[in-house]
Amino acid sequence: MKFKVNNKEVFASTGGRPFDKKKPLIIFIHGSGLSHITWVLQTRYFAFHGYSVLAIDLPGHGYSEGPALESIEEQGKWIADVIDSVEMEEASLVGHSQGCLVVLECASQFPDKIKSIGLMGGAGAIPMNPELLDLAEKGDPKAVDLMMDWAHGPAGHFGGHPVPGLHHINLGGSIVINGSVKNALGVDFRACDNYKNGFEAAKKIKCPAINILGDRDRMCPLKEGKKLAEHIKTSEVEIIPNCGHMILLEEAGQALEILKKFIRNNHPV
Amino acid sequence: MDPKTYKFDTLSLHAGYMPSKNAGSRQVPIYQTTSYMFDDVDHAAALFNLERGGHIYSRISNPTVQVLEERVAALEGGTAALATASGMSAIFLTIMTLCNAGDHVVVSSQLYGGTVNLFRLTLPKFGIKATFVKPRDTEGFKNAIQENTKCIYGELVGNPGNELMNLPEISKMAHEAGIPVVIDSTYQTPYLFKPLEHGADFVIHSLTKWMAGHGSSMAGILVEGGKFDFLKTDKFPTMTEPYEGYHGLSFAEEFGPVAFTMKARAEGMRDMGPCLSPQNAWNVLQGIETLSVRMEKHCSNALKMVEYLSNHESVAWVSHASLKDNPDYELAKKLLPKGTGSMIAFGIKGGKEAGAAFIDNVKLASHLANVGDTRTLVIHPASATHSQMDEATLKLANMSHDMIRLSVGIEDIDDIINDFEDGFRAAKKPRLVANK
Ligand SMILES: Cc1ncc(COP(=O)(O)O)c(C=O)c1O
Numbered sequence: 271m272k273f274k275v276n277n278k279e280v281f282a283s284t285g286g287r288p289f290d291k292k293k294p295l296i297i298f299i300h301g302s303g304l305s306h307i308t309w310v311l312q313t314r315y316f317a318f319h320g321y322s323v324l325a326i327d328l329p330g331h332g333y334s335e336g337p338a339l340e341s342i343e344e345q346g347k348w349i350a351d352v353i354d355s356v357e358m359e360e361a362s363l364v365g366h367s368q369g370c371l372v373v374l375e376c377a378s379q380f381p382d383k384i385k386s387i388g389l390m391g392g393a394g395a396i397p398m399n400p401e402l403l404d405l406a407e408k409g410d411p412k413a414v415d416l417m418m419d420w421a422h423g424p425a426g427h428f429g430g431h432p433v434p435g436l437h438h439i440n441l442g443g444s445i446v447i448n449g450s451v452k453n454a455l456g457v458d459f460r461a462c463d464n465y466k467n468g469f470e471a472a473k474k475i476k477c478p479a480i481n482i483l484g485d486r487d488r489m490c491p492l493k494e495g496k497k498l499a500e501h502i503k504t505s506e507v508e509i510i511p512n513c514g515h516m517i518l519l520e521e522a523g524q525a526l527e528i529l530k531k532f533i534r535n536n537h538p539v
Numbered sequence: 540m541d542p543k544t545y546k547f548d549t550l551s552l553h554a555g556y557m558p559s560k561n562a563g564s565r566q567v568p569i570y571q572t573t574s575y576m577f578d579d580v581d582h583a584a585a586l587f588n589l590e591r592g593g594h595i596y597s598r599i600s601n602p603t604v605q606v607l608e609e610r611v612a613a614l615e616g617g618t619a620a621l622a623t624a625s626g627m628s629a630i631f632l633t634i635m636t637l638c639n640a641g642d643h644v645v646v647s648s649q650l651y652g653g654t655v656n657l658f659r660l661t662l663p664k665f666g667i668k669a670t671f672v673k674p675r676d677t678e679g680f681k682n683a684i685q686e687n688t689k690c691i692y693g694e695l696v697g698n699p700g701n702e703l704m705n706l707p708e709i710s711k712m713a714h715e716a717g718i719p720v721v722i723d724s725t726y727q728t729p730y731l732f733k734p735l736e737h738g739a740d741f742v743i744h745s746l747t748k749w750m751a752g753h754g755s756s757m758a759g760i761l762v763e764g765g766k767f768d769f770l771k772t773d774k775f776p777t778m779t780e781p782y783e784g785y786h787g788l789s790f791a792e793e794f795g796p797v798a799f800t801m802k803a804r805a806e807g808m809r810d811m812g813p814c815l816s817p818q819n820a821w822n823v824l825q826g827i828e829t830l831s832v833r834m835e836k837h838c839s840n841a842l843k844m845v846e847y848l849s850n851h852e853s854v855a856w857v858s859h860a861s862l863k864d865n866p867d868y869e870l871a872k873k874l875l876p877k878g879t880g881s882m883i884a885f886g887i888k889g890g891k892e893a894g895a896a897f898i899d900n901v902k903l904a905s906h907l908a909n910v911g912d913t914r915t916l917v918i919h920p921a922s923a924t925h926s927q928m929d930e931a932t933l934k935l936a937n938m939s940h941d942m943i944r945l946s947v948g949i950e951d952i953d954d955i956i957n958d959f960e961d962g963f964r965a966a967k968k969p970r971l972v973a974n975k
Contacts, residue, residue: 286785428555435619523593
């Protein structure tokens with residue numbers, strides 16, 4: 271669905287069900303350079319099981335109007351604006367990678383709006399490899415190839431997509447390439463690299479939280495995810511074996527089962 | 540710093556499969572089953588509603604077939620693939636997923652004979668019309684695009700005339716008009732050419748041919764490029780608007796770069812059902828493991844045959860894009876640096892009669908209606924593959940009665956040449972008799 275936030279057009283997938291203000295809201299926030307497409311194996315389930323779902327395209331990503339927001343702090347604030355724009359009081363947030371930083375910022379800045387948070391492949395800080403950052407800021411498609419290499423675990427590199435026929439790395443890469451390497455991925459990577467408030471934000475979080483981590487994650491290594499979890503007083507931790515950074519796709523089924531249990535307990539229909 | 544994602548030869552052996560998820564079995568298991576157990580009612584409902592991935596019924600998907608799909612997607616650089624019972628069913632499925640009754644397609648005139656008939660005779664029965672354009676007539680493709688045109692369809696190197704389409708240029712024109720390009724890349728395989736890197740949006744293979752190589756199994760596949768954005772035009776409402784068959788799902792919104800494959804599977808495989816058997820998928824996988832080494836030998840043997848035929852007194856003409864006097868030589872060099880494939884067309888002196896004598900007297904080369912076998916194959920198209928076509932269509936496909944189509948195998952080149960010598964010797968005889 272399309273709607274306006276701060277007078278700019280925003281696209282969000284509603285998971286195949288019309289948005290309904292009477293249902294509890296879950297907002298899904300994608301990772302660097304990506305879009306709502308990454309969440310398709312979680313969003314449809316919740317949308318068909320009593321929730322209103324918004325898998326948003328961040329500004330300048332997917333079908334949302336640009337430019338991309340340059341800091342994680344702004345992005346966190348923007349998520350709160352999304353909740354206001356759809357005239358809801360509160361939401362649960364689910365983030366992936368950079369989306370986790372955005373969730374931390376939003377939940378710590380606007381504790382009254384956030385019911386629970388799910389973090390997939392998160393970390394308290396995501397410093398970027400300087401060469402990767404440079405390539406992305408220059409708009410070099412090689413940045414996407416490097417990102418896809420590091421973001422995927424064994425399933426991504428060999429195969430076995432949960433949806434028959436889909437190819438992990440080529441699908442992930444095309445989401446980024448179909449956007450803008452320079453103006454989306456480059457801006458995102460810089461925002462991640464600049465962001466220093468993750469652990470402070472984490473300490474302020476009071477709502478129920480879960481960190482879902484892949485033990486083969488090379489983008490946000492497992493120990494970084496655990497460190498973040500230690501800073502969130504309320505956080506549960508689930509570790510998925512043999513899984514890389516693209517948990518939401520590589521182990522979509524397991525990720526969904528964990529989220530289902532967590533959200534049903536903490537933000538029931 | 541370079542990505543360490545696996546490269547082509549490695550992908551052709553490993554892509555799509557992890558032993559650790561299959562009892563440690565090093566070889567891909569053949570899942571000879573029709574259906575798959577659901578965990579519970581909730582799981583079943585979620586699978587049917589595309590809320591989660593997984594297998595339901597082998598008409599829709601099968602784990603062995605899935606390995607083949609991911610492997611070909613990996614080799615072509617595609618976001619997704621969908622394997623089918625044959626190359627023809629992949630073509631039909633693609634067109635039926637793109638088009639509705641009342642739609643139109645622009646099609647290269649040099650195509651596999653079965654495909655020509657599909658566009659000329661069968662699809663019009665469903666209200667889908669085609670305009671044929673000669674492959675070298677780049678502007679012609681653009682001029683043929685109408686308001687209701689839904690794609691441009693072609694083979695990079697036409698069959699059997701060996702004329703090239705200027706795919707990069709034609710793709711630009713198609714995209715300006717808001718329509719995708721579909722390329723049947725059976726003759727090239729991703730070893731020689733990856734259409735998605737040159738502007739195509741969808742790739743089709745008859746896997747029956749070079750991809751499998753062994754000539755034992757029928758199979759086809761559709762590969763999605765992931766770049767064509769159906770939401771940017773209003774030409775494809777069945778991709779972009781809520782689909783009644785799946786609780787109002789908009790494929791393009793939910794699945795983006797794999798939307799077409801998702802729809803072709805969810806709707807096409809469900810309703811038309813041209814599924815590939817797991818055994819045949821496995822057979823094709825065996826072939827793909829050696830794709831690179833086979834294609835290299837196919838191409839080097841083909842070059843030697845081109846040279847041999849070009850210098851032969853019984854040969855009137857040779858058509859292969861590796862020849863300097865071929866109008867497509869430069870374009871072929873650019874698009875096909877690893878080789879222009881192993882299909883050669885040549886004219887035999889003495890016309891139809893000599894052609895028949897040649898074909899009946901070669902022994903190593905097999906006379907049959909296939910191409911892309913590891914064994915050398917010959918046929919006389921005007922009396923076989925393209926025999927259902929009328930004179931005008933033959934002419935449009937640039938075919939003549941003296942044409943012999945050769946699919947060069949990977950036997951020892953000396954043996955192929957010796958065999959051809961026998962054929963040419965026999966082909967001369969009817970002429971000598973006639974001249975007396
Ligand atoms: C170029 C090309 N495309 C498609 C086909 C049809 O494939 P199949 O025979 O697997 O149905 C053929 C078969 O000869 C072919 O040569």
